[in-house]
Amino acid sequence: IERMVGGWRLRGFCGVAAEPWVCEAETVVLASAFNTLALLNTLGLQAPLNALRGQVTWGTVSSLPAHTAPFLPPFPVNGHGSFIHGMDFGLPATAHGPCWAVGSTFERGVTDPHILPADQVANKARLARLLPHVHSQCEPGMDAAFAWAGVRCTVPDRLPMVGFLAPESWPGLMVCAGMGARGLTLSVLCGEVLAAQYFGEPWPLERKLACALLAHRFAAKRV
Numbered sequence: 001i002e003r004m005v006g007g008w009r010l011r012g013f014c015g016v017a018a019e020p021w022v023c024e025a026e027t028v029v030l031a032s033a034f035n036t037l038a039l040l041n042t043l044g045l046q047a048p049l050n051a052l053r054g055q056v057t058w059g060t061v062s063s064l065p066a067h068t069a070p071f072l073p074p075f076p077v078n079g080h081g082s083f084i085h086g087m088d089f090g091l092p093a094t095a096h097g098p099c100w101a102v103g104s105t106f107e108r109g110v111t112d113p114h115i116l117p118a119d120q121v122a123n124k125a126r127l128a129r130l131l132p133h134v135h136s137q138c139e140p141g142m143d144a145a146f147a148w149a150g151v152r153c154t155v156p157d158r159l160p161m162v163g164f165l166a167p168e169s170w171p172g173l174m175v176c177a178g179m180g181a182r183g184l185t186l187s188v189l190c191g192e193v194l195a196a197q198y199f200g201e202p203w204p205l206e207r208k209l210a211c212a213l214l215a216h217r218f219a220a221k222r223v
Contacts, residue, residue, distance in 0.1 A: 001028065001039055007172055029194065031176040033183075034111065034153040040165075040175075047165070048156050048218055049178055053110035055149035056103030057123040057142070061085055064100070064141035071137045072100070081126030083134065100138075102127045104181065113149045120147055154180040161215040162190045163197040174198070175215050 002009045007026040030036045037049045061072075076084040085100035103126070105119045124142060128135040155161055155178035165173050176194050179186040192204040193213055203210040211217075 001030075001042060003043065003170075025172075027172040027174060027198070029174045029176055033177060034151040036153065036175055036177040043170075043173075045165070045170070047161065047175070047215075049153040049161070050155070051109055051111045052152040052154050052180060053107040053113060053149065054104040054152055054181065055116060055119040055123070055147055056101050057120050057145045057147055058089065058099055058101035059142065059145040061098045061100055063144065064138050068134075068137040068141070071134050073131070073134070077131060079130050081123065081130050083127060083131055102130075106181070108154075111151055113151050115147045115149050119149070120145065152180055152183065153178055155218075160186055160190050160213050161218065162193045162213045163215050165215045165218075167216060 002011070004024070007024060008028040009021050010023040010025075010028065011020070012022050030039050032039060034049060034051050037047060040047055061069075072085050073083070076082060081103060083100070083102045086098050087101070088097060089099045089101075103123050105122055124135070124139070127138075158180065159178070161175050161178040163174055163176075164170075165175055174194060176187075176190050179190065189204065190213065193210050195201065196203050196210070197214065
């Protein structure tokens with residue numbers, strides 16, 4: 001990402017080789033979870049985004065024992081961990097169709113998204129506490145479960161960072177990050193808040209709350 005007169009220019013990367021400039025625009029939105037911080041650093045900026053690694057355990061519903069269907073809840077269940085099913089992840093290529101997922105682990109300050117076998121065990125234990133009956137019925141089909149890990153990011157005040165980072169000194173630079181473990185539920189709302197700020201539209205929620213989410217509450221600082 002590079003600042004230029006009247007806007008921004010973006011470049012992609014393939015391995016270690018930089019690709020040609022791929023896009024120019026007046027406005028750019030950085031919405032790359034914890035990687036948002038690295039992109040800001042390339043501009044000499046910093047933001048209070050902290051790493052929070054998490055791993056989920058998942059598989060296809062068809063891989064579970066046939067008799068488990070009546071035990072699967074018809075809605076997402078949250079508590080000490082979470083359980084959802086019925087989505088089509090499409091990854092890996094051998095695992096198509098409705099899927100289930102349980103998780104997630106929490107490791108503050110960890111930026112390595114590698115898969116850890118111990119986290120698979122921890123997620124299965126979460127399911128045993130959250131939905132004992134589902135765990136007991138699904139356990140035979142969970143041995144071949146897949147895993148996915150990523151690095152979320154959090155902000156010290158536990159609210160997302162949305163919108164212009166520093167509209168006067170860095171015009172056209174917006175962020176949408178810092179949702180922690182609530183990205184699935186906050187992302188749509190944050191997108192609406194960002195769009196409202198960009199287009200000057202009415203806030204999609206109470207003004208005081210919308211302003212509490214705005215990214216420019218943290219002054220952009222030079223590294």
